Amino acid sequence: MPNSRLVSATEFRLMPKQILLYPGVGILLATSQLLSGNPAFAVVLLIAFGVISLLQTRWGIDLTPQALVMRGITRREIPWSEISGIESDSLLGTTMVRPHLVDGSRPRARAPLTGFLQRDPEFEAKLARIEEYWREHGGNANGSPAPPPA
Numbered sequence: 242m243p244n245s246r247l248v249s250a251t252e253f254r255l256m257p258k259q260i261l262l263y264p265g266v267g268i269l270l271a272t273s274q275l276l277s278g279n280p281a282f283a284v285v286l287l288i289a290f291g292v293i294s295l296l297q298t299r300w301g302i303d304l305t306p307q308a309l310v311m312r313g314i315t316r317r318e319i320p321w322s323e324i325s326g327i328e329s330d331s332l333l334g335t336t337m338v339r340p341h342l343v344d345g346s347r348p349r350a351r352a353p354l355t356g357f358l359q360r361d362p363e364f365e366a367k368l369a370r371i372e373e374y375w376r377e378h379g380g381n382a383n384g385s386p387a388p389p390p391a
Contacts, residue, residue, distance in 0.1 A: 251303060251304040251305070251374065252301065252302075252303050252304070253301045253302045253303075253352055253353045253367055253371070254298070254299070254300065254301040254352050254353075255297055255298075255300055255301065255351070255352040255353075255354070256361055258359075259297075259352075259354070259359045259361070260294055260297045260298060261294070262358055262359060263290050263293050263294045263297065264290055264291060264294050266290060267286050267287055267289070267290025267291065267294075268287070268290075270283075270286045270290075271283040271284075271286040271287045271290075274286060296314065297351075299312055300312055300313050300351035300352050301350070301351060301352035301353065302338065302350050302352065302353070302371065304371065304374045304378075306378055307320060307321070307378075308320045308321060309321065309324060309340055309371075309375070311340075311348060311350050311351070312351065313350075313351040317348065319340060319342065319348075320379070321375060321378045321379020321380065322343075322379055323342050323343050323344070324340045324341065324342055324343070324375060324379060324380060325341050325342065325343045325380070326340070326341040326375075326380065327339075327340055327341070327368070327371050327372045327375050327380075328340075328341055328347070329364075329368055330347070330349070331356075332349070334356045334357045335354055335355070335356030335357070335359060336354060336355050336356055336364065337349045337350055337351075337353075337354045338350040338353060338354070338367075338368055338371060340375075353367040353368070
């Protein structure tokens with residue numbers, strides 16, 4: 242898939258243009274601080290936004306036969322048996338993948354995502370692949386969890 246951070250059919254990451262949004266914002270904010278006479282704060286902003294951008298290169302979802310692995314600042318492994326559905330949800334104009342867990346919680350994945358200034362034309366295909374993988378490894382078409390393997 243062109244221009245995609247879809248590393249394999251089972252690993253989803255932010256696209257480069259999505260990652261570059263944060264250093265761009267950091268540069269704008271740092272420039273405003275330099276012009277306001279706050280060079281020390283400008284340096285702090287550049288470092289903070291640079292670190293966030295480096296961390297974002299690993300944010301996303303990994304699909305394994307045993308679990309959906311969500312990677313953000315922390316790593317969370319969710320066994321397929323604990324997922325009752327896969328959905329997308331919009332927050333402040335950004336649509337993200339959200340597994341619906343059997344305990345009722347719905348954690349937000351850091352990637353894949355799409356939204357204003359972060360458009361991912363492949364988002365729907367990625368969401369469909371995650372849903373397909375969930376059905377193959379733990380869920381079924383009506384949204385209820387599959388019984389554990391015998």
